[in-house]
Amino acid sequence: MSLTHDESMYPKFAVVGHPNKGKSSIVSALALDDSVHISNVSGTTTKQRSFPLKVDGRILYELLDTPGFQRARRVLAWLQKHDVSADKRYEVVEKFINVHKFDVKYNDEIELLTPIMEGAGIIYVVDGSKPYGEEYEAEMEILRWTGQPSMALINHIDEEDYSAEWKRALGQYFKMVRTFNPMKTDREQHISILESMSQLKEEWITPIKKSIMLFERYQEQKIYRSAGNIAKLIHQSLGLIQKLSFDTEEVLDTDKQKVEEKYKNTLRTLEKKTQKQIEIIWNHQQLKKEQAFLTFDELDLFSEESASVFGLTHKELIFTGVTSGAITGAGIDLLFAGHTLLLGGMVGAVVGGTGAYFGFKELSDIKVLGQNLGKRYLQMGPMNNRNFPYILLGRAIFHASHIATRSHAKRSIEDLSIDKHFKDKWLDDTLRKNLEKHHKLFRSGNTVDMEAISTYEGLIETVLKKLVG
Amino acid sequence: MSIKSYLNLYQLQEQDKTTKEERRSFGLSYSGLQNKHIKQLTTWIESRYDTLSHPLLSETFATYLYGLTFVLVILGFLVGFFSGIALLSYNGTSPVNVVYFMAMVIALPLFTMLLSLFSMLKAQQTQSVLVHLSPAYWMEKILLLLPHRFQFDIEGLHINPLLSNWLVIKRSQFIALFFSIGLGLSLLMMVATKDIAFAWSTTLQITPTDFHSFLLMVSTPWSGWLPSAVPSLELIEQSHYFRLGDRLGEEMIKNASSLGEWWKFLVCATLFYAIFLRFLVYLLASFGFHKALEKSMLSMDGVRQLLRDINEPIISTNAEVRTEKQEIDISGHLQIALDMGNTYTIVQGWAMPEMTIKVLNDSLCITASFVYEVGGSNSLKEDSLVISKSKGTVLLYVKAWEPPTMDFIDYLEELVETVAKVIVTPIGTEENHYVTTEKSMKEWERKLATYDNEKIWLQRINAQIIEEK
Numbered sequence: 001m002s003l004t005h006d007e008s009m010y011p012k013f014a015v016v017g018h019p020n021k022g023k024s025s026i027v028s029a030l031a032l033d034d035s036v037h038i039s040n041v042s043g044t045t046t047k048q049r050s051f052p053l054k055v056d057g058r059i060l061y062e063l064l065d066t067p068g069f070q071r072a073r074r075v076l077a078w079l080q081k082h083d084v085s086a087d088k089r090y091e092v093v094e095k096f097i098n099v100h101k102f103d104v105k106y107n108d109e110i111e112l113l114t115p116i117m118e119g120a121g122i123i124y125v126v127d128g129s130k131p132y133g134e135e136y137e138a139e140m141e142i143l144r145w146t147g148q149p150s151m152a153l154i155n156h157i158d159e160e161d162y163s164a165e166w167k168r169a170l171g172q173y174f175k176m177v178r179t180f181n182p183m184k185t186d187r188e189q190h191i192s193i194l195e196s197m198s199q200l201k202e203e204w205i206t207p208i209k210k211s212i213m214l215f216e217r218y219q220e221q222k223i224y225r226s227a228g229n230i231a232k233l234i235h236q237s238l239g240l241i242q243k244l245s246f247d248t249e250e251v252l253d254t255d256k257q258k259v260e261e262k263y264k265n266t267l268r269t270l271e272k273k274t275q276k277q278i279e280i281i282w283n284h285q286q287l288k289k290e291q292a293f294l295t296f297d298e299l300d301l302f303s304e305e306s307a308s309v310f311g312l313t314h315k316e317l318i319f320t321g322v323t324s325g326a327i328t329g330a331g332i333d334l335l336f337a338g339h340t341l342l343l344g345g346m347v348g349a350v351v352g353g354t355g356a357y358f359g360f361k362e363l364s365d366i367k368v369l370g371q372n373l374g375k376r377y378l379q380m381g382p383m384n385n386r387n388f389p390y391i392l393l394g395r396a397i398f399h400a401s402h403i404a405t406r407s408h409a410k411r412s413i414e415d416l417s418i419d420k421h422f423k424d425k426w427l428d429d430t431l432r433k434n435l436e437k438h439h440k441l442f443r444s445g446n447t448v449d450m451e452a453i454s455t456y457e458g459l460i461e462t463v464l465k466k467l468v469g
Numbered sequence: 470m471s472i473k474s475y476l477n478l479y480q481l482q483e484q485d486k487t488t489k490e491e492r493r494s495f496g497l498s499y500s501g502l503q504n505k506h507i508k509q510l511t512t513w514i515e516s517r518y519d520t521l522s523h524p525l526l527s528e529t530f531a532t533y534l535y536g537l538t539f540v541l542v543i544l545g546f547l548v549g550f551f552s553g554i555a556l557l558s559y560n561g562t563s564p565v566n567v568v569y570f571m572a573m574v575i576a577l578p579l580f581t582m583l584l585s586l587f588s589m590l591k592a593q594q595t596q597s598v599l600v601h602l603s604p605a606y607w608m609e610k611i612l613l614l615l616p617h618r619f620q621f622d623i624e625g626l627h628i629n630p631l632l633s634n635w636l637v638i639k640r641s642q643f644i645a646l647f648f649s650i651g652l653g654l655s656l657l658m659m660v661a662t663k664d665i666a667f668a669w670s671t672t673l674q675i676t677p678t679d680f681h682s683f684l685l686m687v688s689t690p691w692s693g694w695l696p697s698a699v700p701s702l703e704l705i706e707q708s709h710y711f712r713l714g715d716r717l718g719e720e721m722i723k724n725a726s727s728l729g730e731w732w733k734f735l736v737c738a739t740l741f742y743a744i745f746l747r748f749l750v751y752l753l754a755s756f757g758f759h760k761a762l763e764k765s766m767l768s769m770d771g772v773r774q775l776l777r778d779i780n781e782p783i784i785s786t787n788a789e790v791r792t793e794k795q796e797i798d799i800s801g802h803l804q805i806a807l808d809m810g811n812t813y814t815i816v817q818g819w820a821m822p823e824m825t826i827k828v829l830n831d832s833l834c835i836t837a838s839f840v841y842e843v844g845g846s847n848s849l850k851e852d853s854l855v856i857s858k859s860k861g862t863v864l865l866y867v868k869a870w871e872p873p874t875m876d877f878i879d880y881l882e883e884l885v886e887t888v889a890k891v892i893v894t895p896i897g898t899e900e901n902h903y904v905t906t907e908k909s910m911k912e913w914e915r916k917l918a919t920y921d922n923e924k925i926w927l928q929r930i931n932a933q934i935i936e937e938k
Contacts, residue, residue: 050790055784217782
């Protein structure tokens, strides 16, 4: 299907520059896609790659990752051989493309100049952590010859800062010079760059503004999808039942250990599966291949450390048990119109508190079932431990918030330090009470109304919004 | 919208294989229904109806449900009809006690309607005792006794508890309505075909005046427009019957013709309390059922996601074509210069001003007969001139942080054709005392190795060399 004139008139931006100056990182960060690869040898990117922002199949704008300049001086020399006035220079560039279309020598230049000559705005990327060099001038001059709207982005690959000298040089060639660190980018910075891009051409202001609004919506979509996956994880994990059949007369300890291990492994698998789904939601598919950086390999789901970082303290746990028990008890009081002299609430609080205290260590009872039916089996689950949902939820929220804020330009596997006070950032007393109501429901093993799951999703969504923004 | 819509949606969700794109495409095709969730769902069911596998769950379930309801309605009607006949049987000796009939057409309906209203309020609960009291509830139990094929057909079907409660409530009202109609018909038939002597009798100490007041209250709904259907005090006094003696009193025999006047009251009571009010409760139950149906459809597993997919635009920012990471096989050999000499005839600097080269030489204690700037702002002709002047061993400084471009490689290839040896020496920034990073050295090493030229050497400048110099 061919595009109509209007449909093909969306803004395009070609990200160009010297090789290895972070073009791909910038594209990754702006397109929220970590699938941009960097070769181990520079100059091996020979094809432009398109990253369109699409809404229902309609492109709003397109980012193009291009190969770096390889023979800028030769191209400029060819262009300068043509003595033309400024208004005819773009024709010379077009002629260069036509003449050298099939010349492998100029493959990279052709790849990067073609979209520009087709109307793409220029985003020229330099590394502000390295000194300015005169070899860049040929590249900037070629771009000037194209006559297309352009801006420069100063990237900071390393710590050193040569921005001032870069700004002085770039200012002579580009309408706009901005600093952008794709490794530390956040939503605000992302939007600010998009706004700058829209300023390159008047016709681009509206589509880019629309794109910015869509990015906001896209963020919301990703947050509620993550919340949905986390809610599903908690619901499934708490209601999980693991069975193991056995033939011996007596139940052996090894069988009990086996069923427990199986139970724990299933929970670990569920957690990893959710982590993968969340990585996909946030376009961090590459983490799959590079070994997910955040699988908590060093911090097992059932470790003491995990419980101490993500779980509730004994005090909080008892308090949660007391309040949730008291709520149940209060229900009894309400049923009898207070004629129980509020004893229901008091008894509920004690029972809830005691249950919580004793429930800190054990995960679930191991029951022997099927005694009368001939085929006996051990059953573990649903989850009894009141702390477990908070540990699992804390880990899931921690993972999701880091994935959501991780720049797509990052390719390294981070050694993530666990913030010991992470829990304080998202869990307060009110939320804990609300969560506990749901955890109790999930732990019951009964069919849970979708509405309850939706409410639970809503609670997680609020937390993620607060953490991710 | 009926239970069939719910079950069709249920089956669709179970068998759903639609992609996000298909769902969104549906949303765009019916853009007028944007965010009208119920309408969207019913249209979605219609559009996907052909994809449902046969036999349709909705057809199977509805056939049996309607069949059962029909049987229960007929039973209800017959029970009502024969109860009426039994209550109105007059053997010619003892009169018919209207209190029995009133209990059946006023007290019983009011009591059961009250229970129904309570059960409506409690319909949200999964295990509602009030609902379980209903005969319609037992229909579900009867379903289990049905042929095996049916059980197979609805195996795994989990109807939302709220909906199944309302289903029971609504059908209970329907059955009760037919029970009342049966009762009313039996009354009309008995009145028309028999001469019934009505009387009232009770063990309680109720005077005719008290009873009259009570009946006036009961007759309020029709007393205004049908006063003849309100028993007069006189009639009440005349028809007061005492069982002692087991025969009609003289007063009663004397007023035999007026005793039959009760029928008007009984018909009106039946029509109003047993039929009209029941019909209103049935309408209320139908309304509640409809609302429960909507709520259940919206809270069905996966429907929330379906609606989001239908209503939310598909936003994507990532590359259309995913690429695999490129690893270039570096098989070529590169000679590494282990010792940095002190004297060179020619020292060149790639993209470095002559002054910088001289400062470098000074820092590294290098003595050079000729110093040339190449690349950078030089023209290609100037570079060729330098090459023509070059011979022997050439020390070629390059900026370590700048990856080797093809422009440099072109120059190098041309140079090695003229000279005996080129020692490429990447240097770090002045701020870092010219010390290079391992990463940048590797980059140069890999690139130069790919040319596998014995005249090309690489000199590593590390902190130790700088110190020695």
